Every structure is written in structure tokens, then in C-alpha cells.
Amino acid sequence: MRALAISALLMSIAMPELAQNARYQPDSDWQAPATAASRDNPLASKPELAAGGKKLFSRNCVECHGPEGTGMESKHSADLQLPIVQQQSDGTLFWKITNGNAKRGMPSFRKIPELQRWQIVLYIRTLKPPKSPSEN
């Protein structure tokens, strides 16, 4: 009985959180400088590298943004599929990954090598909301 109780406790810690944050609103103070926002993705001509970006995303981003990048309301994390995110430039996304936003609990990912951060941007571009039945 005691082992079952310990197991239940550990399972509740280990279980991944499933949620999404479709009501995400960006932090208006979290703006990339113009020079950073205008940077092009040096890997834009190599879309095949998005697969490596997916691996990096699952290692570093899924915890808060979820496996589909839909975000989590409890963590105030962005739904990366939303147009409000997808319309941002590659340079802006890169800058946000690099600097983080401590106010909303997003850490800086400067420790990931630069080209790998660009790979994550490539992968974020592949995140699209599932098509509705009427679109099919």
C-alpha cells in the first residue's frame, strides 16, 4: 500500500502536462530591436535542417510550449501556432529565444549554439494549426 502511494506520488510528478494557450497575448514590452528583428535566418535555404530543430525543440521548449507548440496557459507560454507568433520575423523569434523574457518565466537559451537556435526557428515555422474539417 505504501509503495502504491509512493508510486502515485512519483507518477503525478512524472506525468507530462497537457494543455494549450490559444488565448496567448504577447508581452508588449518584449520587443526585439529593429536590427535584430531584420536578421535573416542563415539556414533559410536549408529547410531539411528543421528536423534537427525539432529535436532541439523537444529537448528545450516542449516543457513550456508543449509537443505541438501550442503553449500552456498555466505557464503563460506562447501558442507558437498562432498567427500572432507566426507573423513575427525569423530575426524576432531568434532574438526571443536568445534573450528569453524573465518577466514571463522564459529563460534565455543563449547557451544553445547560434546555428542551433536558427534551427529551432526553422522548426517553429513548420508548426501549423491542424486544418478544420471545412478546410479539408
Place this chain on the structure above:
Amino acid sequence: MRPISLTCVTLLLLFCSSVRAQESPFFITYTHYMEEPGNLDFEFSTTNGIPRSGQQSYVAPYMEFEYGVTARWTSEVYLEGQSTIGDSTVFTGWRWENRYKLFSREHRINPVLYLEYENVNEASRIQKEIEGGGPDLVSSNSALNGPRSHELEGKLILSSNYRDWNIAENFTLAKNFSESEGIEFGYAFGVSRPLSSLASARECRFCRENFVVGAEVYGGLGSTLDFGASGAAHYFAPVLSWTVSDNSTLRISPGVGLTHEASPVLIRFGFTYEIRGFGERVSKLFGRRT
């Protein structure tokens, strides 16, 4: 399934469902990389000293619990011990350290303030930093394993990135409130970089991107009573970290003593588990609404 097996399977699930760990390869030098908020790192490390003649080999293991309180504040608790060949094994004390990143954005130089309370005795040999002249490697444990002293230690951590290189400088000062030994000083410098700039698509253990290499130099700078680098222990140590799996990292550092006060060889090993979202899940257990 027997209850004990169920617990083992659950423990396995707990660790397998944990995440990413791209740890800094350094043992001594701190960078401005903070623990992600809500994540818990559990680390087991050892400092292994190969002595000069007349001294005994020792192994100084320590456990470290590192928690990301916020995106800019990381807190850690250490428990440490020491075992000397032909002598004894002793518990040498505990430490509580806090690091606070001053700026929320990335800059050319990123300063971090560090404050640590130490409750350790003179037998401590983990050498997480060298202050003053360094630890006493000659006296026996029975002579050193006395009452634990109260010590405060501060560090200024400066850390920069150039391309994929990280360059970090640490300046240490420590005050032992149980002894009249003035304020002690120390330093550490480190450089590191990953072996690969790009991530491959496949999951792999031995991909170059899973390895970070570097080197660090660290030592003591005496105290307010006797300031200077001479008469203190100094080391040069190559470092290597290997991200073994998404949730674990192995580190090794074979250090070389540069002065007579240092052990000729100081080999360090470290193994880290990271448990993501630990804080949130624990708080949910206690009924916090999300």
C-alpha cells in the same frame, strides 16, 4: 506486479520523462547560464586528489540539488563528505548558494551575483572553489574534522559569448566568521564550446553536438592578511561534458596542480539528472491551482 517493482518502474518513468540537459562543462567556473525556472538538477560529483609524497589520496564526493527559482535566480544546496585512504570517511558539511543574473537580456558581458553560506569544517576537500591558500592536504581527518564553521562567500561572475564560445571569469571573496583569517580571495576562468554548431536530425548518443569541451584555470589569491597568488593552490583543468541522454549529463575534468600547494592531479567526475517542471508538479500535489 509487486509493489516494490511498481515503485522501481515508476522511478524509471520519472527519470525517463525528464528532459534535456546541456550542462556547462565546468566544475569550478560559473557562467551566466541559469537553471530553467521550476526545473531541478540532481548532481553527484567527486573530487579525487592524487597526492604528493607524504600525503594520502582522497575522494571527496558531494551531492548538489539545483533549482531554478525564476529565470534569473538559481538556488542550490550541497551535501559533502570526504574519504582519505588509510584514514577515515567523514561528513564535512553543507552549503547553500544563490545566483542572481543582474540583467534580463543578453549583453556582451553578463554579470551574475553569487552568495553562498557554508557550514563546513576544515576536512572539506571538494574544492568547489579555492580560497586563500587552498585546503589542508597534510593533516589527518581526526585533526581537521572539528566543529563546522560559518562562512559567507560572494562571487562576481562575468560571462560572455563569442560565436559558440563561452568565456567566463569568476572573482571570489570569502569570510569565515568562526576564524580570524581575514577575507580570502580566489579566482576562476574558463572557456568552452560545443563540438558541433548544428544539431543532427537523428537521436544519437555520440553525435558531436552532445559534447562540450573546454578548460578552466582556478586558484587562491590569499587573504587580506597575506594577499597574493604565491603560497596558494592553482590548477589548470581541461573539461569535457557529454549529454548522455535527454535527462542526463556526464562530466570529467583531469586537473593538474600548478603549484606546490595543489594536489599534482585532481580528477573530477560529475553526473547530472534534470527533472523538468519539478516545482510546478510538487506544488500541484499540495493543491495549488494552475
